[in-house]
Amino acid sequence: MLRFATIGSGWITDEYIHGAKDSGLWELTAVYSRDRARGEAYAQKHGAKLVFTDVEELARCKEVDAVYIASPNxxxxxxxxxxxxxxxxxxCEKPLCAQAEKVKELVKLAEEKGVIFLEAIMFMHLPQRAVLEEALGKIGNISMAKIDFCQRSSKLDSFLEGQVPNIFNPKLETGSLMDLxxxxxxxxxxxxxRPESFQADCIKLHTGADGAGILTMKYPDKLVTLTYxxxxxxxxxTDFQGNEGTVYVESVSRLANISLWHKDGTTEKLYGEDEKYKLMGWEAKDFYRYIQEPEESREAYAHCVELSLWVAEFLEEARRQLGVRFESDKEA
Known part of the structure; x- marks a missing residue:
């Protein structure tokens, strides 16, 4: 097994740890927290023997092969x-960085050091992605796709009461686009x-963060709208509309409850729903595979890296169109 450490102590880290352990490929040896007491409590919760409050010290630890990062953006x-x-x-949890140049720099550094650098995005590692792609091949020419992730924030009520939760604070490089x-x-x-062009619009909050948005991507033969x-x-x-049928996806982030509607009116249920930790376990399995089987997984890993660069560039241009700026953005 490979040994890993975590940065971050929220529910998403809990699920990743559960999934990584469940894979049988990873052993949690360390956790990082800025607060030692919180770190020690988290280490005890998950059975890690080492606690760090300094990232440099964690980086020097010989009992850690890899690190899962789920800190603020x-x-x-x-x-x-x-x-x-x-x-x-x-x-590292999505999004890697607010600026594409920083992602490129980190990708280059990983190449120079001969290590794996991966964005934690479940979609790229779920086996049911093959189910989705096979279904899309059955619906003919796709003219329209509507991809949606709208989820009322658990922090919205406190925001409406006048507080500024992290998710609505641009100082932490968050907001609806960067989160969902x-x-x-x-x-x-x-x-x-990549589309020929795209347009973006959003509802901007008083903090400067975006609360909701719509992106319209134009391709030669289709329109793709993203709502979040x-x-x-x-x-x-979410749905993908072809001239031979439509593919429905209840949750695009988890690829849950995928159905195929045929033009004759019949419907097939293609895939159901998995527990969150199982979904994150697929990320952990591929992360392990990219490290331990570099030749066999070279093509898959290269695609993940390329796509993470595309996504970073897209998000940065979208933010420019939306007028959502962070302190780390260079002045134009």
Missing amino acids: AAHYEQCRVLLEAGKHVI GVYCVYPALHLFG SKLGQAGAN
Whole structure:
């Protein structure tokens, strides 16, 4: 087994740890927290023997092969840089960085150090992606795709009461696009490639963060709309419309409940729903495979890296159109 450490102590880290352990390929040896007491409590919760409050010290630890990062977006670049420089493999939660140039820099650093650097996006690693792609091949020419991730934030009520939760604070490089929109961008670019052009609009909050948005991507033969929101809950979900049928996906982030509607009116249920930790376990399995089987997995890993660069460029241009700026953005 490979040994890993975590940065971040939220529910998403809990699920990743569960999935990684469940894979039988990973052993949790260390956790990082800025607060030692919190770190020790988290280590005890998950059975890690080491606790770090300094990323540089974690990077020097010989009992850690790889690190899963789920810290606030604004911390990703520096934490990834320090760990990659020390020769650690890194899987970092989306989005990797607010600026594409920083992603390119980290990708280059990982190549120089001979380590794996992966964006943690479930869509790219789920076996049911093959089910989706096979179904798309059965519906003829796709003229329209509507990809949706609208989920009312658990922090919205406190925001409406006058507080500024992290998710609505641009100082942490967050907002609806960077939190949920990225889950829509990934399948669009993976399935259809880069668009000829796209337009973006959003509902901007008083903090400067975007609360909800719509992106329209134009291709020679199709339109792809991405809808994402932290302000309300989706009802329509995702669909891909072809002249021979339509593929419905209830959750594009988890690829849950995939159905195929045929033009004769009949419907097939193609895939159901998995537990969250199982979904994240597929990320952990591929991360392991890219490290341990570099030749066999070269093509798959290269595609993940290329797509993460495309996504970073797309998100940065989308933010430019939306007028959503972060302190780390260079002045035009």
